[in-house]
Amino acid sequence: MGDRVIIEQLKKIVGEKGWLSDAEDLAPYLQEWRGSWHGATPVMLMPETTEQVSRxxxxxxxxxxxxxPQGGNTGLCGGAIPDTSGTQVLLSMRRMNRIRSISAENYSMVAEAGCILADLQRAADDIDRTFALSLAAEGSCQIGGNLSTDAGGVNVLRYGTAREQALGLEVVLADGTVLNSLRTLRKDTAGYDLKQLFIGAEGTLGVITAASLRLFPKVRQRGTALLALASAEQAVALLAELRGRLHDQLLAFELISAPAAGLAEKHIQNVRMPFEIAAPWYVLLESALVDDGTEFQDEVMRAFEQGLVTDAAIAKNEAERNGFWHLRHSISEAQKHEGASLKHDVSVPVGVVGQFIDSATLAVERFCPGSRVMAFGHVGDGNVHFNVSQPIDWTAERFYAERAAMAGIVYDVVAEFDGSFSAEHGVGVLKRTTLAHYRSGAEIELMRTIKAALDPRNIMNPGKVL
Structure with missing residues (x-):
C-alpha cells in the first residue's frame, strides 16, 4: 500500500485522537507478548464506533x-501482529469499550469488542450475576479478541469456551457491511447461525465490534483445594469421581506438574507450596458449594482414602484461595526465567489426558535428551499446555532451532489420541502450516471457500490461519 492519500483518509475517519503513527508509540502493539513476532505498520487506527469501523x-x-484487527494483544500465536512489510493497517478496538446494556432478568449483556474481560466480570458482579469466561490475561485481554480466538480459560469445565458465552454478534465485513445479530435469545433456529463463522476466525472473515453475552447466577460460595497426586492418570480418575459426587458443580480442575510448580515457587514472589513432601502432580480444584462446605471437604477426604490423592490442602479463606490460583497463573511467567520454552497448546479427549502426557513426554525426551517438560492445563476439557523448557546446557538459539521438529513430534502424538494441535490459543501465524497438515483436504477447502466469499480481496488479516 504505502499510499499517503489513503492513510490520510483513514486518519480522518477516526479523528485526531483515533490514530497512532509514531514508531515509539506503536512499538508495544507491534510485538507479540512472548516476543516471537514483530511487525510494522504505517498507522494504528482506533475507531470509537461501529460506523467508523465500517468506513x-x-x-x-x-x-x-x-x-x-487487534484486541488486547495477549495472543500467543502471532494472530494480531501485522507482517513486516509495513503496508498493513493495524485496527485496534481499544476505544470501543462500552457496555451498551446489561440485564439481570435476561441474564445477558451487550458489550463492545474493546471491553476488558475483567471489566465485564465486574459489571456482571455488580448486578449479582457472573460472566463466566476467566483466564490469566483477563486484566488486559478484550472480549473481541476472546471471541475471535474462542478463548477457553479455567471455567470451561462448567461454562464452556468463549463460543458458549456468545448469544449474538455485531460484525463488520470486509466491504464495510455491518452484520447486526445482537440478539439475546436462547432459542433461535431461523437459518444459519452466522455468528459461529466469526468466533474463532481470528479476524480473517470480519471484525467483531460488539457481542451479546450470556450471564449466569453468581456463585455464592466455593470450595478450593490443592491436591497432590501420584500420576496424571489419577487426575482423570479423580475428575470422573468428583463430577458425580459434587453434583456437577465443579468450576475448575487444573492439572500442574511438579516441574511447573517448582519453577513457579522458585521464581515468582509469594508462590508457596503447602506440602512438606513434593508430589509428581497437583490438581487445583474449585467447586461451587451446595452447603457450608462440609460435602466438599468430605469428598476430598474420600478421594484421599481411596488413594486417588496423596495429600490435600483446602483453602480456609480467600487469601489461601488466591495463593493457590497465584501458583497456577504464575507458571508461564516462571518459565521465562529458565531460558527458552516451546509451547504446545493441545487438547485430547479427557479420558486419555494422562496417557497423552506420558506418551508425549517420552517422545520429547527421546528426541531431545535433557529437555524439561512443564505440562499443566485444564483437565476438565482435555486442554494441556505441553510446554518444554530447554536443556540446562543448551543455548536458547540451539533449542529454538528445534521448534518445528519438536512441534511435529508433539502434534503427531496428539493426532494418535485423536486430539487437536490448537485448543485455545488459536492458529495465527504459528500454526498455519500445521492446520493444513492435520486437517483434511475437504475441511481446508471449505474454509478457503468461506474466506473467499466473505473477503474476496483478502484484506482481512491475510496470512493468518489459512
Missing part, C-alpha cells in the same frame, strides 16, 4: 489495503 473497512477494501 475504514470499506476504504481499505476499495484500495486493497490489508487490515489486522
Amino acid at each position: 475504514i473497512l470499506a476504504e481499505c477494501n476499495a484500495s486493497g489495503t490489508a487490515v489486522v
Whole structure:
C-alpha cells in the first residue's frame, strides 16, 4: 500500500485522537507478548464506533489495503501482529469499550469488542450475576479478541469456551457491511447461525465490534483445594469421581506438574507450596458449594482414602484461595526465567489426558535428551499446555532451532489420541502450516471457500490461519 492519500483518509475517519503513527508509540502493539513476532505498520487506527469501523473497512477494501484487527494483544500465536512489510493497517478496538446494556432478568449483556474481560466480570458482579469466561490475561485481554480466538480459560469445565458465552454478534465485513445479530435469545433456529463463522476466525472473515453475552447466577460460595497426586492418570480418575459426587458443580480442575510448580515457587514472589513432601502432580480444584462446605471437604477426604490423592490442602479463606490460583497463573511467567520454552497448546479427549502426557513426554525426551517438560492445563476439557523448557546446557538459539521438529513430534502424538494441535490459543501465524497438515483436504477447502466469499480481496488479516 504505502499510499499517503489513503492513510490520510483513514486518519480522518477516526479523528485526531483515533490514530497512532509514531514508531515509539506503536512499538508495544507491534510485538507479540512472548516476543516471537514483530511487525510494522504505517498507522494504528482506533475507531470509537461501529460506523467508523465500517468506513475504514470499506476504504481499505476499495484500495486493497490489508487490515489486522487487534484486541488486547495477549495472543500467543502471532494472530494480531501485522507482517513486516509495513503496508498493513493495524485496527485496534481499544476505544470501543462500552457496555451498551446489561440485564439481570435476561441474564445477558451487550458489550463492545474493546471491553476488558475483567471489566465485564465486574459489571456482571455488580448486578449479582457472573460472566463466566476467566483466564490469566483477563486484566488486559478484550472480549473481541476472546471471541475471535474462542478463548477457553479455567471455567470451561462448567461454562464452556468463549463460543458458549456468545448469544449474538455485531460484525463488520470486509466491504464495510455491518452484520447486526445482537440478539439475546436462547432459542433461535431461523437459518444459519452466522455468528459461529466469526468466533474463532481470528479476524480473517470480519471484525467483531460488539457481542451479546450470556450471564449466569453468581456463585455464592466455593470450595478450593490443592491436591497432590501420584500420576496424571489419577487426575482423570479423580475428575470422573468428583463430577458425580459434587453434583456437577465443579468450576475448575487444573492439572500442574511438579516441574511447573517448582519453577513457579522458585521464581515468582509469594508462590508457596503447602506440602512438606513434593508430589509428581497437583490438581487445583474449585467447586461451587451446595452447603457450608462440609460435602466438599468430605469428598476430598474420600478421594484421599481411596488413594486417588496423596495429600490435600483446602483453602480456609480467600487469601489461601488466591495463593493457590497465584501458583497456577504464575507458571508461564516462571518459565521465562529458565531460558527458552516451546509451547504446545493441545487438547485430547479427557479420558486419555494422562496417557497423552506420558506418551508425549517420552517422545520429547527421546528426541531431545535433557529437555524439561512443564505440562499443566485444564483437565476438565482435555486442554494441556505441553510446554518444554530447554536443556540446562543448551543455548536458547540451539533449542529454538528445534521448534518445528519438536512441534511435529508433539502434534503427531496428539493426532494418535485423536486430539487437536490448537485448543485455545488459536492458529495465527504459528500454526498455519500445521492446520493444513492435520486437517483434511475437504475441511481446508471449505474454509478457503468461506474466506473467499466473505473477503474476496483478502484484506482481512491475510496470512493468518489459512
